[in-house]
Amino acid sequence: MTIDRQTLRWNGWGPVKQPNPLPADAPQWGWIEETLGMSRLPLTPAVPLPDIRLPHGRIAEATQEKLRAIVGDNQFRIDDYERAFHARGKSYHDLLYLRAGKLDMAPDAVIYPRGPEEVLAIVKLCAEEGIALIPYGGGSSVVGGVNAVSKTLGGAILTLDTTLMTRIIQIDKVSMTARIEAGIYGPALEEQLQAHGVTLGHYPQSFEYSTLGGWIAARGAGQQSNRYGKAEKWLVSAKLATPKGFWTTEATPASAAGPNLNQLVAGSEGTLGVICEATVKIHDLPERKDYRGYLFKNFAAGVEAARRINHAEIPVAMVRLSDAPETHFFQTFSSTGSGGLKARLQRAYLKMKGFDDAPCLMLVGHEGEKDTVIWAQEQTEGVCKRLGALALGTGPGKRWHHGRFNGPAIRDPMMDRGVGVDTLETSTRWSNIANLHEKVVAAISGAIDANMPEQNAHGIVMAHVSHSYPDGASLYFTFVFPRQLDREIVQWQAIKRAASDALLMNGGTISHHHGVGTDHVPWLAEEKGEIGMSLLKAAKREMDPKGVMNPGKLFA
Amino acid sequence: MTIDRQTLRWNGWGPVKQPNPLPADAPQWGWIEETLGMSRLPLTPAVPLPDIRLPHGRIAEATQEKLRAIVGDNQFRIDDYERAFHARGKSYHDLLYLRAGKLDMAPDAVIYPRGPEEVLAIVKLCAEEGIALIPYGGGSSVVGGVNAVSKTLGGAILTLDTTLMTRIIQIDKVSMTARIEAGIYGPALEEQLQAHGVTLGHYPQSFEYSTLGGWIAARGAGQQSNRYGKAEKWLVSAKLATPKGFWTTEATPASAAGPNLNQLVAGSEGTLGVICEATVKIHDLPERKDYRGYLFKNFAAGVEAARRINHAEIPVAMVRLSDAPETHFFQTFSSTGSGGLKARLQRAYLKMKGFDDAPCLMLVGHEGEKDTVIWAQEQTEGVCKRLGALALGTGPGKRWHHGRFNGPAIRDPMMDRGVGVDTLETSTRWSNIANLHEKVVAAISGAIDANMPEQNAHGIVMAHVSHSYPDGASLYFTFVFPRQLDREIVQWQAIKRAASDALLMNGGTISHHHGVGTDHVPWLAEEKGEIGMSLLKAAKREMDPKGVMNPGKLFA
16 A cells, blocks of 8 residues: 555655656746746756765664564664664755755654564564654655654654554544544545445545654644645544553543544644544535636735635635635746747736736635535635636636646756745734735745845746635745755754744644644744643653653653 | 622522522422422421531641732631532532531632742742642532642641632634633623623533633534534643743644643643633624424434434534433423423424423524525534424523523522432544433433432432534433432442443543543543543643642542
């Protein structure tokens, strides 16, 4: 069920053998060069693994023997590929290090347990011997959540890869819950559930290369979270292997038996223990799906539509609103090279309809029983039209559906040409969306402008509302910029710091669904406050007094 | 804004001056006597306060001076009425003690702060001097949640009454949230919100005599929780006064910035600090409400309807399904003395329609925009009819609405006649509802039968599904029984133990919305497990190292 690590890129996204979405002769390159104001895009290939020297392993031979005794020789790996593959996650920042061949941060070994009992034995051994233990599912973290960090200087680091634990243990079609092992990848999970006519419905952009356990650990959100909920919402119960033993959380719906400890598991990011199994809420496969596009005259009108759709309790699966730069970017990116006549005609039509050059695209998805979808779609269209939107029909929905997991794969060829691509996301109350959007765009743009490799170079900053709630919504920012090749880490840090400070200063959270990892540690402390952090640390001390579980994540 | 304590019953429910719903000449008495198999119902009046001697206060004079300095003389009370009023909550078990004049458990003083700063000063003083501090809102706990317990033998106890803190601080009609002081009673809260066209929609049976802070502390549920959510769902952010200082939790929607600490506040039951303010989700006042009755041939068919309504995601406000004994009880109770002809005709009609003598009544409420309500009601009726239900129209909904807060007030006259009335509630997954219902009814009935004052006496045990979710539902049990006057505490303990053991042995939670308090402490430990409890205790130690905050609740 697992994906063979050798078939995946250790320093990029997805399979080694996949068509390059942006080959050297793609028509987009000229446009990117022009848009970024670069005289020419340099060639910046990644250093291949054979040219990289990894640090010596620090796990004592006797301990290695004990670990082999738990899982068998074949499931305990110390080869360079496994160590490099598990060194870091998939953030822009991680890729800078990996592509440069900087593998100082790499686990000393990787272990593949086949079930909770083996996980527990590994956790206990690491706690006894003071070895840092990094739980690793798909490894798709973009915040340093799986990075091989030890809190002890020169301490040994073991990465625990969960992807051999992939069983669906039980499906309860009366209660609509399923108990599933946490190392299962998205596609395998959905394939097996859908064979029973049910779905979890959790489709993050990382779906193909992320796992159930990771979704829970980081409080992830699928693209259809309006219908299926974020991880903390669909989580019914979890079983963790912790230094104190197995911890199984309560499974009764909406209990009042003290605080809900599932909510301490969601967002724990491996710092309390390894999530081995989870019981999750499932749904019947939707009888019908309906995804459509609406074009708004400006971002504010689209935000208002999203807000009204939520407050009217129309059962939507997804509401996704791009701001004007993002709408323009994707329109141009996909139409570049395909002839400009259609685009020119479209623009003329829009102008006639009172749209200026900065329209905003909203995609709304409905899923469920046929009658409900038909009814809900009519309600949604009514809200959008009353706010002056142009209904674009199902075409934009189909195009989005087709490419919805492709974002990260486009980053790799960009990075081969000196281009940086990063994203970050937040959420805030509805009354603060416009303000936060403006302030964060300004902060990112400002930091990009202040850190450019050439005088006329500049970046692109765009955003969309990706998830929405009764009290607010998330904002997802994407920024593309030419790298300062001699100081690319410093450049990234400057942008990240400016963006994160702007988030916290303007009522946003440091993350809506990526999590904290190592990268957001300073801002988490600011967001939760001293007392909040002291509570999290108290839980950590109680479960993991030696601090071996995923050190450096959540806490400084 | 607060309700004058002197106008309320210190040893019963509601105002001193309220019409007795069961006067001595009410036609129901004969029926109750007969139904309970009693030769006659004894007179068991409560001991009046002037006949009761309260224990000597244990707060040192110097400390009293410091407390008076914080709030002023008038807000610091040591008179018998205030101490008796705040001695316990409103459980059956509490009333047994209060009515018998057993006031060994009473706070030494009661303090009424007017805002968070005063609360913090009180909390800090209590932490310094080791005085047990009991947060008290409406005092409607039925699980010992506000009982004046000290963990130190002979330790001093101060009850902090929050009901002078009643301001609505801010209403954000764009984000649909309101920031409100926690001591506000239900009616005042709704009156003020509704003057702005909005509602929290939280209407527990205790609505008239419970407060915002209490709802959050105990993870309460309003009767329309399908639409408005339980407290932990509508809580956006809270401000607590703790021994470590003010603690304000994160307010961003669905953040992934570590575990959601609001979920540690919900269900904390005053053990971490005093909830001073909360930001909550609000809704526009529903344009339309539609409440209707459906009669099912048996409980299983009604449960299946409730399940399908949830899984089809029909937007309902309330689904409430009585089992056959409860349907029969309320039908008989309300029709007793009003002539039997109508009831006989109804029975004949039902028999003709294929209903036997054990039909089950379901009430379904829809609230929201007019079109949505019309559409949803049709969907609901379709589900019910496909399962063989008889649609009864809006009459049953109106009758329920009229008496929906009256339950606790009927208990007082029952207790004057040697009759015990108690309730308890749980939740479980859909696939376990039938089993849990059967096992808990059997456990309660068995314990009642084994503890009867007369040979032919017996009790009545009935239940309803009160709240429902995608993965399961709650069950609310009511039991009426003749008291063993010479051992009524022991009798109650036997019933409570049998019921609670049955809950935990059969996959139920110890509480769905009443909380843990003192009464459920042993079962909480069983439900959460050793590791779960150790995490809660770690948080407690961190926030309240001296253990002064509401001792004896949640933890042994």
